[in-house]
Amino acid sequence: MGCQFDQFIDRRNTQSQKWDGVLEMFGEENLIPMWIADMDFRPPQEVVEAVTKRAAHGIYGYVCRPKDYVDVIRKWLRERHGWEIEPEWLTHSPGVVPGLALAIWSLTEPGDKIVIQPPVYPPFARVITINDREKVENPLIFKDGRFTMDFEDLEKHFQAGAKVLMLCSPHNPVGRVWDEGELKQLQDLVVKYDVTVLSDEIWADLVLPGFRHRPVASISEEMSQRTLTFMAPSKTFNIAGLYISNIIIPNAELREKFCGQLQRLNLTHINLFGMVASDAAYRCGADWLDQLLDYLTDNVEYVCQELPRITDKIKVVRSEGTYVLWLDCRGLGLPAEELNQFFIDEAGIVFNDGLAFGESGRGYQRMNIGCPRSIIKEALTRLAKALK
Numbered sequence: 406m407g408c409q410f411d412q413f414i415d416r417r418n419t420q421s422q423k424w425d426g427v428l429e430m431f432g433e434e435n436l437i438p439m440w441i442a443d444m445d446f447r448p449p450q451e452v453v454e455a456v457t458k459r460a461a462h463g464i465y466g467y468v469c470r471p472k473d474y475v476d477v478i479r480k481w482l483r484e485r486h487g488w489e490i491e492p493e494w495l496t497h498s499p500g501v502v503p504g505l506a507l508a509i510w511s512l513t514e515p516g517d518k519i520v521i522q523p524p525v526y527p528p529f530a531r532v533i534t535i536n537d538r539e540k541v542e543n544p545l546i547f548k549d550g551r552f553t554m555d556f557e558d559l560e561k562h563f564q565a566g567a568k569v570l571m572l573c574s575p576h577n578p579v580g581r582v583w584d585e586g587e588l589k590q591l592q593d594l595v596v597k598y599d600v601t602v603l604s605d606e607i608w609a610d611l612v613l614p615g616f617r618h619r620p621v622a623s624i625s626e627e628m629s630q631r632t633l634t635f636m637a638p639s640k641t642f643n644i645a646g647l648y649i650s651n652i653i654i655p656n657a658e659l660r661e662k663f664c665g666q667l668q669r670l671n672l673t674h675i676n677l678f679g680m681v682a683s684d685a686a687y688r689c690g691a692d693w694l695d696q697l698l699d700y701l702t703d704n705v706e707y708v709c710q711e712l713p714r715i716t717d718k719i720k721v722v723r724s725e726g727t728y729v730l731w732l733d734c735r736g737l738g739l740p741a742e743e744l745n746q747f748f749i750d751e752a753g754i755v756f757n758d759g760l761a762f763g764e765s766g767r768g769y770q771r772m773n774i775g776c777p778r779s780i781i782k783e784a785l786t787r788l789a790k791a792l793k
């Protein structure tokens with residue numbers, strides 16, 4: 406039997422933003438969509454079955470959590486991340502980005518400074534500025550072949566009054582899984598300046614062999630008391646369209662403020678199919694996830710080996726987690742503003758444009774490798790032709 410992840414599943418005409426959205430946006434067929442971060446894989450079979458069974462029941466009224474759902478999440482966090490949480494710390498929102506926005510609303514005032522670490526997932530900047538807060542940039546630095554945090558610069562921002570840090574851990578798009586040393590250094594600054602951390606850990610489960618994700622709140626009691634952790638089954642099990650996320654807030658005062666905002670907006674209800682899928686995924690999806698991680702590891706290896714054979718003008722930043730690869734395309738010598746269209750016009754591939762991740766993404770593109778290897782092979786073949 407072939408590997409389940411090798412199977413090509415046609416996603417066209419399924420309301421898929423990744424596939425159908427491309428057709429709408431560029432009016433072209435046959436572009437390979439390697440942009441928005443979902444995968445071209447089915448979730449674990451148990452998830453498909455649970456959703457199908459619930460759909461067949463035919464009544465889709467208001468929803469409550471399964472009695473032991475909290476225990477399922479606690480077990481997952483304990484076993485996969487060595488993090489022990491209390492049941493009352495857990496709440497939900499319809500997606501991680503809405504959760505970040507709710508946290509901004511409930512914990513900060515218009516004009517407050519919020520630090521981000523670009524190049525970073527574009528909604529971080531957007532959700533700050535659109536809500537009239539001030540975005541403060543603490544760009545990552547590239548050192549010894551990998552991106553790291555600039556702690557000196559970060560301290561200056563805290564000294565200048567920034568009271569909130571939006572952390573991306575693991576980091577999209579550079580693929581870093583922050584190690585314990587880095588998180589401890591971060592902790593020292595956070596505690597010294599009494600900063601609140603909005604830690605987006607949506608990629609927590611997608612860590613490649615040899616690396617370990619540490620929830621920043623699990624580093625110490627002091628860090629736990631200052632951190633809101635945003636997690637979700639969406640990236641892990643490829644169910645982003647079902648809009649459910651898990652938010653963990655150990656500090657009672659912060660939790661009350663956050664939940665108060667949820668209540669003011671009447672966002673305390675949970676989507677039925679999100680709940681059903683999430684429950685089945687965390688209960689039954691561990692083996693599937695391990696197989697997925699092996700497959701993604703091989704995809705990363707494949708690109709890291711094959712791309713240099715095609716060109717020395719595009720350099721892959723080796724990822725430690727996520728299923729996106731950060732490509733340094735500066736060697737192509739094209740204006741950064743034209744890069745994304747170049748890949749569309751010349752190679753028929755849609756990447757995410759590096760500039761969307763901040764000025765420090767200039768000259769980069771983000772490639773989604775959460776797809777069967779045959780798609781990556783086809784993309785690299787097209788790329789080779791385009792660069793001839």
Ligand SMILES: Cc1ncc(COP(=O)(O)O)c(C=O)c1O
Nearest residue numbers: 442500501502503526577605607
């Ligand atoms: C770092 C990060 N946070 C949040 C999201 C999206 O979260 P949601 O769809 O739950 O709002 C993504 C999706 O790519 C992401 O990379």
